[in-house]
Amino acid sequence: MAVTLKRVDLTEAEQLLALxxxxFFDAFAAQNDPVHMQAYAEKVFTIENTIAELSNPESEIYFALVDNEVAGYVKLNFNDAQTEPQGSEALELERIYVLEKFQGQKIGKYLMDYAINKAIETNKKYIWLGVWEHNQKALAFYHSKGFVVFxxxxxxxxxxxQNDLLMKKLL
Ligand SMILES: CC(C)(COP(=O)(O)OP(=O)(O)OC[C@H]1O[C@@H](n2cnc3c(N)ncnc32)[C@H](O)[C@@H]1OP(=O)(O)O)[C@@H](O)C(=O)NCCC(=O)NCCS
Incomplete structure (x- = not known):
């Protein structure tokens, strides 16, 4: 199965918003109250916010494509786009999501390796991320890739x- 990445552009904002x-609902609805999920969704999943993310020159968002079908996405933040002030020595992997039907086929690993390589190529000292403390699958994945809680x-x-753990991997 060949995975390719496509940098998401403004013409794909609606598709990104839907994804x-x-x-997000697939990953978190089962463990959370629908009222909280809905309140969060109304605030965050807007076209304006999606366009703003795509327009930020210090963020990069990529679709993972399998046979031209979107299977997931990743969002990387540099410099001031980071959601915590980690400075220019760090790269934030803000989001990594694979659609359920594509999970367990190494697409997450492909996106993660891309993010790590991007951090190395841009001379970062570490790559970091935030993860919900109860997201066991993602925690296991990040541990296996060498991330540690900081x-x-x-x-x-x-x-x-809720509490998000911050994890980093030194490069
Ligand atoms: C976490 C996630 C990105 C991993 O992507 P994926 O494509 O399913 O994972 P991969 O097939 O690349 O496997 C990577 C590792 O994840 C773990 N993993 C994958 N599928 C798993 C499953 N069904 N159960 C438990 N662990 C699993 C394994 O440790 C695997 O390592 P291995 O190569 O030693 O087997 C994906 O499951 C996902 O999108 N989850 C929901 C969204 C989410 O939680 N995102 C993170 C938010 S912080």
Missing amino acids: RQQT GSHPFKLGTDN
């Missing part, structure tokens, strides 16, 4: 106060 919503930050899903 953001679908992957902190945490609060995350609000609707009115539910």
Whole structure:
């Protein structure tokens, strides 16, 4: 199975928005109250916000394509686009999502390797990310790729106060 990456452009904003919503609900709806999920979704999954993300010169968003079908996406943040002030020595892997029907086929690994290589090529000292403390599958994946916990930050899903672990991998 051949995976390729395509940098998402502004003409694909609607498609990206739909993918953001679908992957988020697929990943988190089972473990969260629908009221909190809906409140979060209404705030975050807007076309304006998606266009703003695509327009930020310090972010890069890529679709993973399998036979021209979108299978997932990744969002990388540089410099001030990072969601925590980690400075120019760091690259944030803000999001990595694979659609359910494509999971377990090494597409996540492909996206992760791309992110790590991008951080190496741009001379970063480390790559980091935030992950919900109860997202066991993602935690296992990040541990297996050599990420270690270095902190945490609060995350609000609707009115539910959650805890995200911050993980980094030195390069
Ligand atoms: C986490 C995620 C990106 C991994 O992508 P993937 O394409 O399914 O994973 P891969 O096939 O590349 O496998 C990578 C590793 O993940 C783990 N993994 C994959 N599928 C798994 C499964 N069904 N159960 C448990 N672990 C699994 C394995 O450790 C695997 O390592 P291996 O190569 O030693 O087998 C994907 O499952 C996903 O999108 N999950 C939902 C969204 C999410 O939680 N994103 C992270 C938010 S912080």
